[in-house]
Amino acid sequence: MLDDRLRTLLQNMPKAELHIHIEGSLEPELIFALAQRNNVQLAYASVEALRDAYAFSDLQSFLDIYYAGASVLLTEQDFYDMTAAYLARAHADNVRHTEIFFDPQTHTARGVPFETVINGIWRACQDAPLSAELIMCFLRHLSEDDAIATLDESLPYRDKFIGVGLDSSEVGHPPEKFARVFERARNLGLRLVAHAGEEGPPAYIESALDVLKVERIDHGVRSLESPALVERLVREQMALTVCPLSNIKLRVFDVMGSHNLRTLLGAGLAVTVNSDDPAYFGGYVNENYFAAFDALPLDATHARQLARNSFQAAFIDPERKRAFLAEVDDFFATA
Ligand SMILES: Nc1ncnc2[nH]cnc12
Numbered sequence: 404m405l406d407d408r409l410r411t412l413l414q415n416m417p418k419a420e421l422h423i424h425i426e427g428s429l430e431p432e433l434i435f436a437l438a439q440r441n442n443v444q445l446a447y448a449s450v451e452a453l454r455d456a457y458a459f460s461d462l463q464s465f466l467d468i469y470y471a472g473a474s475v476l477l478t479e480q481d482f483y484d485m486t487a488a489y490l491a492r493a494h495a496d497n498v499r500h501t502e503i504f505f506d507p508q509t510h511t512a513r514g515v516p517f518e519t520v521i522n523g524i525w526r527a528c529q530d531a532p533l534s535a536e537l538i539m540c541f542l543r544h545l546s547e548d549d550a551i552a553t554l555d556e557s558l559p560y561r562d563k564f565i566g567v568g569l570d571s572s573e574v575g576h577p578p579e580k581f582a583r584v585f586e587r588a589r590n591l592g593l594r595l596v597a598h599a600g601e602e603g604p605p606a607y608i609e610s611a612l613d614v615l616k617v618e619r620i621d622h623g624v625r626s627l628e629s630p631a632l633v634e635r636l637v638r639e640q641m642a643l644t645v646c647p648l649s650n651i652k653l654r655v656f657d658v659m660g661s662h663n664l665r666t667l668l669g670a671g672l673a674v675t676v677n678s679d680d681p682a683y684f685g686g687y688v689n690e691n692y693f694a695a696f697d698a699l700p701l702d703a704t705h706a707r708q709l710a711r712n713s714f715q716a717a718f719i720d721p722e723r724k725r726a727f728l729a730e731v732d733d734f735f736a737t738a
């Protein structure tokens with residue numbers, strides 16, 4: 404049960420967010436404002452009608468709406484405004500560091516230049532009142548050749564992002580499909596993450612680890628189906644960027660009370676809490692903490708562990724990591 408004291412603790416504790424798709428932070432109100440500004444026709448008559456469409460049965464039903472929502476993004480200012488809006492919400496949630504996914508192929512396929520996408524998002528990160536880095540995601544429902552072309556297109560902007568990821572439709576598009584492009588990215592010194600074990604089986608998580616050589620697993624909640632995999636993830640302290648509200652909205656779990664976050668933590672896994680696509684799943688990062696702590700037997704000890712895990716798993720230099728971890732410990736020492 405989430406009492407006021409625990410809620411205030413979760414609200415105010417310093418935290419990092421490591422799994423947030425910037426296109427998934429596009430609120431219906433901003434979609435309509437950008438559609439008007441860019442004279443883009445929407446298939447919905449009102450903000451309410453669009454929000455009413457956010458009833459999803461699985462990942463694909465969400466992705467269809469998510470890509471449609473992104474169609475209003477045309478100018479650098481659009482990407483800047485979207486990112487600035489998310490960063491303001493993250494700052495209000497006491498996020499001190501965030502690593503943001505963006506899906507360039509969603510936009511370049513519409514004729515929006517790569518530089519428009521990355522410059523708009525990156526400028527907003529530079530203007531933000533918190534530490535913000537970018538991770539470029541490859542859409543796994545497209546070919547590896549398409550991903551390789553996107554990596555090549557990104558090279559002139561290599562200083563504006565820190566890593567690559569793998570997102571979109573998981574089942575049927577196993578990590579090994581992207582072995583070559585991830586090897587190239589690794590040889591470029593980019594950090595590597597991948598969605599795995601959201602809807603896909605534990606084997607997808609193993610393939611992301613062994614073939615793609617990822618340093619974090621995005622979602623990973625199906626890891627619990629394989630005791631051997633859990634044992635490995637615990638031994639390696641491989642971080643899982645879990646998104647509780649997303650898992651409920653996309654029916655990975657029926658209700659929050661049956662989410663396995665508490666079991667994952669109890670197994671000793673390096674779990675973090677994140678919002679995934681906050682505009683579509685009903686909340687930013689703190690709402691994810693509130694929903695999980697309200698439905699599951701979690702207390703302040705777990706809150707501190709999750710906050711520490713979020714900085715421990717971040718792609719930041721050891722000095723900054725030590726400072727953030729000390730900030731968490733100081734916060735809980737005086738809370
Ligand atoms: N939860 C998710 N899984 C896969 N691809 C995504 N793109 C945006 N959100 C996603």
Ligand SMILES: [Zn+2]
Binds near residue numbers: 422424570598621679
């Ligand atoms: Zn995601």
